[in-house]
């Protein structure tokens with residue numbers, strides 16, 4: 001199969017140093033060790049982990065590097081993928097976000113061991129609450145295996161500053177998921193800047209969508225906790241709302 005460095009360079013045109021490769025494997029091993037006592041990942045072998053955690057996470061590197069300078073957040077980070085590898089490789093100040101506090105707590109000593117503890121911190125709470133505490137602070141966000149594209153746009157919009165980017169890792173979204181996301185992206189303040197397909201070394205397809213925040217959303221965000229994922233917005237919500245004035249002004253969570 002080849003080394004991670006070879007795979008990244010030959011398949012994806014991404015160069016990392018030997019030292020960075022070592023740090024990424026140290027990360028994978030640390031997560032697999034923690035996984036013996038806490039459910040952080042379902043990927044159990046080093047071989048699968050190299051592809052599905054390391055190769056896949058690093059695919060996002062050029063997209064995160066293309067975003068404006070500033071704070072990077074990984075939403076629904078779980079075992080720290082893609083957040084920790086991208087923190088290592090980008091050098092950005094990074095916040096790992098997950099609603100399960102003990103998961104992100106377990107990642108803090110890993111970051112220390114990997115030598116990125118000074119620029120990596122964690123938030124154990126819901127994305128919607130982070131958006132109330134730190135609105136428009138982020139330059140770039142990633143999300144893998146978290147939610148539908150439409151929900152991700154809604155969750156990310158209040159966190160991103162103007163010009164900031166949301167990098168979504170998806171398998172193969174359904175036509176319906178795409179139609180909804182593309183129908184609500186403008187009202188949520190986004191433009192689509194990339195829709196790329198990549199083939200991982202196990203033959204699976206990874207699609208990466210990048211959205212750029214261009215304007216404020218047309219409704220007050222975040223909505224009530226859980227709404228973005230349980231009751232996602234659709235284009236019809238905005239069709240009904242055009243002409244109403246109240247959405248923009250109220251900060252009340254609906």
Ligand SMILES: C[S@@+](CC[C@H](N)C(=O)[O-])C[C@H]1O[C@@H](n2cnc3c(N)ncnc32)[C@H](O)[C@@H]1O
Pocket residue numbers: 075076077078079080081082097098099100103125126127128143144145146
């Ligand atoms: C399937 S895991 C994906 C983990 C990791 N991103 C990966 O690809 O391996 C989704 C994670 O998102 C977290 N999550 C789901 N909804 C969330 C929300 N609204 N706010 C914060 N975390 C959330 C869950 O606790 C879970 O750890």
